[in-house]
Amino acid sequence: MDPSVHVQNLSTTSDLCMEKNYPIIDLATNSDPTVFLQDYSTISDSKFHEKLVKSIGNTMNQDELIELLNQKDLFIFIRHLTELVNKLKYAELQHEQWSYYQNLGMNEGIWNGRVSKKVADANSMCHTYGRSKNLIKQRIQTYKLQCEKIQEAINEHMKQAPVNINLQNMTTIINNLIQNDQYELQLELNRRKTMLRLDAEEHKLVEHFYQMKPRQTEIKSAKVIFKATHEQQNIIHEIAIFKKWLEVHTQAPSYTLQDVQLPKIYHIFISLSFQYQTSSAEHIAEQTIMKAEELVESYSKIINNEKNKLQCTRPQHKNVQQLDQIISIINQREQNLKQRRDSELLGKLSTFFFVK
Template sequence: MGKGQQAIHEHMEQAPLILDMETISILINNLINQDQHQLRLELERRKTMLRLNVEEHRLVEKFYELKQRQTEINSAKIIWKAINEQQNIIHEIAIFKKWLEVHAQESSYTLNGIQLPNIYHIFITLSFEGQTSSVKHITEQTIAKAEEIVEHYSKIAKSEQNKLQSTKSHHKNPDLLEQIIHTILQRENNLEQRRAYELQGKITNIFNYKRNTQMDS
């Protein structure tokens, strides 16, 4: 073999190693960029959460500074409690759907390490009621039942809002009542936004943790 051919042969033997190193370098850079992107998203989420928390306190203070009647305070509490409970179920549904997506190829459905009390209760109840049903059918029913609960809390909030509006015709100060209702709805909207960003953080934390745990094991 001539010197030229020998050099080519040696280069070809080294090529896979060079290629592997380049590939590894690209993968590392991609992972770093991905982590930085996730970090930026998380920082933005936390900044938004902080802003919404400040707004939450401001709206509560603004509401209690108004000269409202006890019945209006009670209505506000019913509305806010209903929206908060509604959001709790929405969170569980979203996390459950994400969990099903991640575990779609698995034959069993065990919610290890995830706290979904309402979903779990519905799932177990349906499992006992329909023992011949497939797991897939029960999960679909579970989501449908949970969505009914979301709608139930929405109706409670809406009903209480309508009740407040109905008192406007005989209220001593209709303009004040309108301001009270507006503040209640402002806080409701802020609460929904805040919980939506909170859900983003929950999903990221739960499924990134599980992914990293699986990689470690």
């Protein structure tokens, strides 16, 4: 069987559906947080009606709400109010986010930092982190003004409320709806807080490592460990995303394998397709995961081998205490790198497979 057929078997597709529901993103970059923001002006009336009814809780009788929504003027009023409150909540979240960055800078000295791309590549790290003081100040002011402006618009809109609507109850229902719809957005913003700390720690650990004035052999081993850990995490990411893709594929045939940017997985899959042309696509997918997991293990061996090399220098080392400190920093950096990539993976999974 032609390998392309295997891919097609895994990806019978409607591209229009893919573009509508699942944003194609560059998995190497941070996602736009507005990806997680529901636009209530674009969803259908029936969908908005359904979402609002589901958010009623114990606020009011469901039949009473449905009766209100069936009145066109009330429906339009409620929908626009929901759009305004949604924008306000988003602006408030962003204001809180940038205020957090400011507090982090003032209390812990984590502002923004950078190294050359050459140094970053050599040590398998991001070359920048954090936010500048000026940018933080500008964003805080921007979102503060947005909050004030939107709140004014809400106040004006509520003055036009029909007499037969209980604004307090309706506001509670709208807040319930938005809190639920912005859940993934809040997770993403919290993830970014974590990433900022981990990125800052990356730079701190690498700087500390070189301040120890390690030998060239120790620098070489450290770079190999960092590089192998980085590449290992790349494979782990691809495996996790591919597994999720397979899970979603069985439920939504609108995904194509090419839509998910997994170079290693795709290469393995195509190679196995040539090798096992009579096998099913599902079997080849299973074999692909096994091969990828073997790659993960091979990187573990590289990492352990370099660590053993460092330990073997112990008897001849002139300063064993310094060696122990260097090894400790390398281990800390390795763990921090893994934590950072774990957080990055969460962002990839939530963004790519997020459905509004």
